[in-house]
Amino acid sequence: MAVTDRRYSNEDSAACHTPPTSLAFHSHMQLTDLKWSEVAALDRDTPVIFPVAALEQHGRHMPVFTDSLLCGEIVRRVESRLGKRVLIAPLQWLGNSDHHMDFPGTMSAPPRVYLDLLAGQFENFISHGFRRLVMLNGHGGNDVPGKQVVFELRQKYRARRDLLLLFATYWNLALKNPAEAHPGIKQTRMGHACEWETSMVLRLAPHLVGNLKKVKAVEFGNPFEPASRGWIMGDRSVPGHIGDPRHATAEKGEALFQVFTDGAVAMLERVLKWDGKSWEG
Numbered sequence: 001m002a003v004t005d006r007r008y009s010n011e012d013s014a015a016c017h018t019p020p021t022s023l024a025f026h027s028h029m030q031l032t033d034l035k036w037s038e039v040a041a042l043d044r045d046t047p048v049i050f051p052v053a054a055l056e057q058h059g060r061h062m063p064v065f066t067d068s069l070l071c072g073e074i075v076r077r078v079e080s081r082l083g084k085r086v087l088i089a090p091l092q093w094l095g096n097s098d099h100h101m102d103f104p105g106t107m108s109a110p111p112r113v114y115l116d117l118l119a120g121q122f123e124n125f126i127s128h129g130f131r132r133l134v135m136l137n138g139h140g141g142n143d144v145p146g147k148q149v150v151f152e153l154r155q156k157y158r159a160r161r162d163l164l165l166l167f168a169t170y171w172n173l174a175l176k177n178p179a180e181a182h183p184g185i186k187q188t189r190m191g192h193a194c195e196w197e198t199s200m201v202l203r204l205a206p207h208l209v210g211n212l213k214k215v216k217a218v219e220f221g222n223p224f225e226p227a228s229r230g231w232i233m234g235d236r237s238v239p240g241h242i243g244d245p246r247h248a249t250a251e252k253g254e255a256l257f258q259v260f261t262d263g264a265v266a267m268l269e270r271v272l273k274w275d276g277k278s279w280e281g
Contacts, residue, residue: 028079029087039087039128047086047132047271048125051075052118052146054095054139057103057233059193059241061210062201064105066193068093070200071138074170077261078136078268086268087130089121096141099232103240111145118142118149122165126153131162132271136264137169140190161277166267171196173263182255186247191220192233194243196256203253217244 029046031039053068063069072091079088094117097108109117122133135146146167153165171178171190178196179188187195201209218237223229233240270281 029084030079031087031089042087042130044129044131045276046130047134047268048089048130049075049078049086049268050089050118050121050133050135051091052095052135052137052139052142053091053093054097054108054141055093056095056097056100056106056108056139056141057240058197059215059237059239059245061212061215061241061245062193062198063205063208065093066197066201067095067139069204070197071136071170073200073204073257074138074260074264075136077257078264081261081265082268085272089125092117092121095139096145097139099141100240102232102234114142114145115149115152118146119153122149122153126157126163131276132164132274133166134268134271135167137167140169140192143167143169164271164274164281166271168264168267170260170264173267174259175263175266176259178256178259181259182252184247184249185252185255187243189220191241191243192237193241193245195245195247195252196243198245198248199250199253200256201253202248202250203257206250209248212246212248215239215241215245217246218242 051071053071055064055068057064058066068091075088075091079086094107094109096111096114097106098110100106101108118135122135125133135150137143137146150165150167154163157163179185185195190196198209198212216239218239218241220242221236223231223236236242274281
């Protein structure tokens with residue numbers, strides 16, 4: 001197929017649904033590993049997964065890349081189960097982390113810049129003809145801009161009944177209460193560099209976790225809930241974590257990874273089964 005300046009139309013993709021021979025040798029579909037011609041050959045109903053996370057402080061006992069490490073591991077496990085049924089874009093490690101900027105090492109895209117960054121990723125693949133786009137998030141600060149992006153893009157492409165735009169945070173996809181993943185778990189919700197996250201890093205890269213004996217609990221508190229309060233991390237925590245990481249173990253981390261992966265896979269199975277036009281999913 002000759003390279004031209006025009007974008008691929010739906011007619012182009014329909015004619016190219018049979019993958020080239022080279023694609024058959026891939027056990028998975030990482031966008032970074034594919035040639036443009038292999039991407040062009042994909043069924044445009046193939047779900048495209050866009051992992052997004054952050055690089056920000058995680059207290060005195062955890063690495064700044066925590067969110068990206070954990071989201072990347074969830075995606076790796078999802079990929080091992082779904083294989084070539086989904087296309088996985090590279091993890092976007094730069095997140096909306098302005099609320100952590102008082103802690104050195106944090107890197108952040110300002111909120112309005114981040115909206116454009118996320119929207120651009122989706123629009124790239126809309127222009128390539130793909131119809132099922134899923135942003136899989138691993139950082140709480142990305143939640144508001146991510147939901148805003150899928151809302152705005154749906155308005156922009158309001159005539160497209162065949163377009164599915166989703167944003168999901170992995171710990172919200174769990175099919176059962178994550179606190180019940182292991183009998184020893186104390187924490188009841190996701191915090192920050194907390195029992196849950198620290199357990200998962202202990203499972204994944206224990207050498208990156210500091211001395212938990214030196215860490216003290218930081219309570220979640222009640223910031224005028226159920227109202228949503230503007231905050232920076234310094235309002236809530238001096239050391240930079242929220243929760244009690246001292247309860248963390250690698251065994252709990254593995255149990256949490258399994259629960260979160262199961263939830264993400266279940267959501268993507270629903271995306272795969274979508275009829276391509278209805279509200280029901």
